[in-house]
Amino acid sequence: MPDADTSLETLRSEIRGFFAKEYPQDILARLRAGETLHREDHLRSQAALAARGWGAPHWPAAHGGPGWSLAERRLFEDEYVRAGAPTVVPMGLIYVAPIIIAFGTPEQQRRWLPDILAGRSFWAQGYSEPHAGSDLAALTTRARREGDEYVVTGRKTWTSLGFWADWIFCLVRTGEAARGGAGISFLCIDLATPGITVRPIIAIDGRPHLAEVTFDAVRVPAANLIGEEGQGWTYSKQLLSNERIWYAHVEEKRQALRQVRELAAAMPDANTPDFRRRLAETEIAVSCLDGFVERALQDDGGDVASLIKILATETAQAITELSLDLAGGLAPPLLPERGAGWHDAMPDLPGFIVPAVEDYLMTRAQTIYGGTNEIQKTIIARATMAL
Numbered sequence: 001m002p003d004a005d006t007s008l009e010t011l012r013s014e015i016r017g018f019f020a021k022e023y024p025q026d027i028l029a030r031l032r033a034g035e036t037l038h039r040e041d042h043l044r045s046q047a048a049l050a051a052r053g054w055g056a057p058h059w060p061a062a063h064g065g066p067g068w069s070l071a072e073r074r075l076f077e078d079e080y081v082r083a084g085a086p087t088v089v090p091m092g093l094i095y096v097a098p099i100i101i102a103f104g105t106p107e108q109q110r111r112w113l114p115d116i117l118a119g120r121s122f123w124a125q126g127y128s129e130p131h132a133g134s135d136l137a138a139l140t141t142r143a144r145r146e147g148d149e150y151v152v153t154g155r156k157t158w159t160s161l162g163f164w165a166d167w168i169f170c171l172v173r174t175g176e177a178a179r180g181g182a183g184i185s186f187l188c189i190d191l192a193t194p195g196i197t198v199r200p201i202i203a204i205d206g207r208p209h210l211a212e213v214t215f216d217a218v219r220v221p222a223a224n225l226i227g228e229e230g231q232g233w234t235y236s237k238q239l240l241s242n243e244r245i246w247y248a249h250v251e252e253k254r255q256a257l258r259q260v261r262e263l264a265a266a267m268p269d270a271n272t273p274d275f276r277r278r279l280a281e282t283e284i285a286v287s288c289l290d291g292f293v294e295r296a297l298q299d300d301g302g303d304v305a306s307l308i309k310i311l312a313t314e315t316a317q318a319i320t321e322l323s324l325d326l327a328g329g330l331a332p333p334l335l336p337e338r339g340a341g342w343h344d345a346m347p348d349l350p351g352f353i354v355p356a357v358e359d360y361l362m363t364r365a366q367t368i369y370g371g372t373n374e375i376q377k378t379i380i381a382r383a384t385m386a387l
């Protein structure tokens with residue numbers, strides 16, 4: 001029987017072989033060239049991973065996960081980043097699927113999980129509303145029960161990739177209470193249902209990443225309710241805990257820091273003692289993050305999720321600030337849509353800089369979404385002081 005190290009090395013070479021041959025090479029090439037990916041690219045990426053049995057490393061084997069140990073999952077993550085594959089879009093695979101697995105009925109699991117796994121459906125997260133962000137329990141989108149249906153009326157906002165999505169999971173108010181966690185339910189809604197309008201919102205980098213989704217007396221089958229009516233707040237907290245741990249992206253950060261280090265070595269003007277100190281501090285912060293993630297993966301992660309969220313997002317911002325420092329006074333343009341050959345029009349600009357500007361701008365949002373970092377500090381303070 002092979003020892004653990006040998007089987008890890010066997011898995012490593014299988015994964016490398018997969019990314020070198022079976023995985024769509026055009027997606028890797030376009031990402032390397034700094035081109036913009038679209039909905040179909042993400043779905044195709046997921047379909048290729050699922051076809052190999054690696055579409056959902058963190059799902060239980062009974063629902064299509066590969067049944068990997070923690071070490072195997074981490075190895076896969078390392079190799080995924082090393083291959084230069086796109087960051088997984090998390091709303092279906094990482095956010096809602098574990099909730100469907102934990103609280104959904106067998107019928108709901110059969111209905112939604114295979115499509116998420118195989119890259120046949122795209123999901124969005126409908127939590128925030130115009131007057132319910134940090135104070136999420138103030139949400140007012142209402143779902144009134146009428147026979148076998150809910151009639152949903154209200155407005156969700158800042159919905160990431162809402163215009164790409166087929167489905168949205170929403171927190172809706174089903175109880176009589178006007179505010180607070182009681183009476184909130186977790187409902188999955190087909191975005192093709194009459195009465196739904198999705199309007200794009202242009203983000204800071206010039207792309208329509210976000211959407212406003214309005215529901216005007218939308219009739220949703222009651223069979224789309226996850227778990228019990230009125231228990232949505234409990235499920236949503238578990239989802240947010242998973243979401244906050246997901247932000248860690250340790251290996252992506254290490255890869256980005258390696259790139260910054262290599263670029264800086266060739267740019268003596270930018271590679272100052274102060275720059276090297278910040279680079280070293282950020283590398284240390286990523287090692288700390290790695291330790292917290294290890295701990296979170298070994299238990300349910302709830303107690304360190306807020307810490308991970310703060311450290312992951314602040315470190316992500318620090319990395320993009322280092323990248324932009326390397327751009328010096330080059331004043332790169334904002335290019336929201338980069339197709340093939342986008343760089344030919346600006347041969348004097350190093351290729352990394354335009355995507356780096358986009359990353360810099362988008363990481364500003366990381367300390368806001370998923371619960372702002374100020375709110376995470378309150379959660380930590382409450383837990384540590386047992387308030």
Ligand SMILES: Cc1cc2nc3c(=O)[nH]c(=O)nc-3n(C[C@H](O)[C@H](O)[C@H](O)COP(=O)(O)OP(=O)(O)OC[C@H]3O[C@@H](n4cnc5c(N)ncnc54)[C@H](O)[C@@H]3O)c2cc1C
Nearest residue numbers: 125126127128133134158159160365368369370371372374
């Ligand atoms: C790029 C992006 C993508 C997003 N994607 C989604 C998505 O897919 N689905 C979704 O549902 N939502 C999404 N959001 C929304 C996000 O979750 C909210 O923006 C966030 O929860 C903050 O809410 P708010 O914008 O209403 O700000 P507010 O809650 O109004 O906060 C404004 C400021 O006040 C501070 N503040 C508020 N209350 C307190 C307090 N009690 N103590 C200390 N400070 C406080 C906040 O930290 C913040 O700095 C996204 C947001 C962004 C920017």
